[in-house]
Amino acid sequence: MVQDPSYGEELHLTIARVLNSETGEVRQRFSQYTDVDHSLEEGWEVDYSSTGNVFTEKEVAYCVSVPGQNQWAQLESTASIESALEALSITNTSPHTNGNVDSGDTADSGFEVASGLASKYPLPGENHTAALVKFYSPSAAPKASSVIDVVGIYELGYNSKSQESDEERKVLWPCIHAIYYTDIQLHNLVPSLPRLALSAYIARRDMCLSHLTLVLGGDELAAQYLLLHLLSKSVRVQDAKVGKFSLNLIGVPSCEKKQQQQQKEQSRRFNFNNLATKWIGDAIAQLVPCSVELPFELGLLNRSAFLPNAEHGDLKAGVLQLAPGTEIICDETCLHEGTLDEHGVRNLHALQTSILEQTVTYLYPFQPIDISTNLRILVLSTGKSILQNDCDVYLADTAVRFFAKIQSGTSVDMQPLDPMHTEQIRQYLELARCLDFNIPKDVSDIISSEYADSRRCAHKNGEQMMTQEDLALTVTVARLISISKGQDVLDLASWREACTLEQYRKERATKAKSARPASGGEPSS
Template sequence: MVSAPAIEEVYNPTGVIQHLYEQYEGSDDEFPAVVASHFSAILFNTDDRASELPSLDIHHPPEAYTNGTLVRFRAMVQDTALSPELYVAKLNNHQCGGWGLSTSNSSEASGNVGYQDLQELTTLWAVSVPAESPWHAEDASPLVSSFPAHVPLRPYKFPIPDVPHIGIQIKMYDNQSSQFLKATDVVTFVGILSSEPVYTEFSSPSEAPVLHVICHQSTPESLPDIKEPCSVRRELICWISEHVLGGDDLAVEWLLLQLSSKVHTRSAAFLPPSLTLSRFPPPPHPNTLPTLSYALSELLRTYTPVPLSLELLNTKSFTPESREEDLHSGYLQLPAGTTILLTESALREGKVTEKGLMNIRAIQEMMNSQTLDYTFPFSRFTFETDISTIVLVESRKSTFFETSLNIPLQSTVGRNLYRSKEEVAWPSPGKLAVFRSYIKACKAAIGKVSVSEATSKVCSLSTH
């Protein structure tokens, strides 16, 4: 149930905006910041009332709601290069425009519109958070009901092919705050849902869901409080070793190091290591995922396996590319903190095309520098990433990649490394939650550990 102080904002957001507009005496171009500040104070406070709003996700698609519903959409920003739009900021009789109001009051806006009544808004394209593990998605949006499968308008704007997701155009009226958003940012948008024609430069308009954002918040990174972290670490290593990696404690130690790392600093190139687990037994059947993949999906918030094959490398895009003024996504356009598992068991002899070589180069560059190229018709831009990479190979090293670490797996259990999810002896829900929090805490603590001046002096003296 939505908290009482937020009821009016939830059920009559346009009325609240109009009331704020009647009280406001400043310039129209500054009013969107007033709206954002008002709703943020109510919805993104310590009570996190935004989480009580109706959610936009694959279980609650846009067609499940009527136009004008205030919803939240936890999403990844996919495209920030969409053209800005003009909207009528002031309607007749001192009525507020924007946030879909100028569309719903089209009869009032149909008269003569002065140039001074027009304002510019920022448009983005956002998608469901790619590679998000089901358990974390359900935590962010509890599964209440189900609707027919949503068919996204532009599936090519989602990084992982053939995965159910929501894609929606975002309209942001607070242009100053929107300037800080960049591709792959994970953001909770709160806005008024509508359905409008969406235009591109080289295609006819298509009806698409649109979210008129009233406020937003980037996903905060908290530092979980872990009691007895050393004990938790030992338990986690023992569980992964026994049930996932065939008793190889050393390999688990290196794996855990890799899972708990992230970009610390770029100036000194302190980046997360890439890891190869070599001598990994082949699967009993083609395309069978290792048990490790199921374990990672239960431990990490964002994770995706990528079974490499020549067909995948030669035909799919791993980097974003603009085609006809529309940014198509690629496998590697993923939010910071994502872990990918590259498996080479499906690779066979054959020819690697130019596209395949470009994809291999993009993966290697991401491992080495944590950057990803976005290709446009006459230019190429490099964006920063923070993605951890694990490579599984049957031989002593990877066919295509040079990783920071190469750990030969010391296991004799063979087929047990490919047990299905149902065959795994999972920890209790409470213990699994502790394992997840431990890995999250290790990542969040990077760069936040301070050394006292006294300790620094002792360390300095011990080196002389």
């Protein structure tokens, strides 16, 4: 993933005119895709005043392991920086040598190969690998947070921004001189994506729903909304963004005191200590290429940087600088009494902006820049979340008791998915999410007419009228129901199903609020 696309610019003497000071002979030397200066024999020197010299411009990008890439996606793909670099065993010409040093011999020669800068990786405390990728004119470096596949020449070299001390001069960086690169999407990390017939979509949808229902303790309604969430993505239609579907699952038990203490002791890393939220997070991690656990522990919120920051010249990573399509699972059950300072409030505001607007603000000097993103955000909470989400679903009482058992450490008897079905569900989610979708005008006209009729009827009977927000949510649900069936256009059957599903959800919410007025997990503002 491209963390910093503007890490620097370099000039390289690609074609050099060289002179022999003794004989006066003139030659041309060619050099490309390397940082090594022209190595000349005794008596030869570069004629820097020659008009025949050709300089090539290079843009340097700082690239890192894809944040949150799940282990199965790393094993199945060749897009991992770690695996690619470890597989290389070639002779490198590096600036510190005038000759050949094998990549495996750097330790013996007193040089260390850098693995990455902590400040330039979005997830604090996580091991990762980094490489400098150099793009030659006329190619430009790709955008920040994009995931790329690169073919190039591998070399160990210095980091031009880290040469302030003798110790730093002994650190070599993996460097890739890009001959060719292409942007890829996270679905490219899922192997063997086949074309599916419509009947195959239905079968895999049923398989996925059955699995998610088991994960959520038998709660079929919540499982349906979780499936819609996993299929969602933000797309731009004219001047608006549609398709986003952040979800708040309400009713997950909160952390016990012992687990809270564990969270404090590990508060420099993002991981779940609530066994109930970890159960859900682990289940989702088996199905999507990239997922990030984000516990709402006060220490993490107050210390971490959620937004990328280049106010001091170098772009430092923020937690929200993630590859498009990454799943963020927020654990609000660990948010307890304490002080959320100004920095923590800004972090929550940044997360809320990502939910509502699907943008992440990059803090550049003099002018912050909002960059469009595509992050799916799932919030797990005991009471209604402090964040505004697109959809709130109260878990059924059976699911609440199920997660209470898990949270208390009681083992749950659940048959795991076999590898073949797991792979089929992964493929189904990625293929359905990639469908190009539209709403036919005749269906749109019927929906508008029914919306107007429902408002007139509600007004006449003194009932609460359907709002524009209710309409937009129901249309999104209908859109995702169609996609879940492998359909690329909205039909009236999916619209009717969405209306019924929304009715059940609202009825459950009303019942849950009256039965559980004090959930104990909803922090005060």
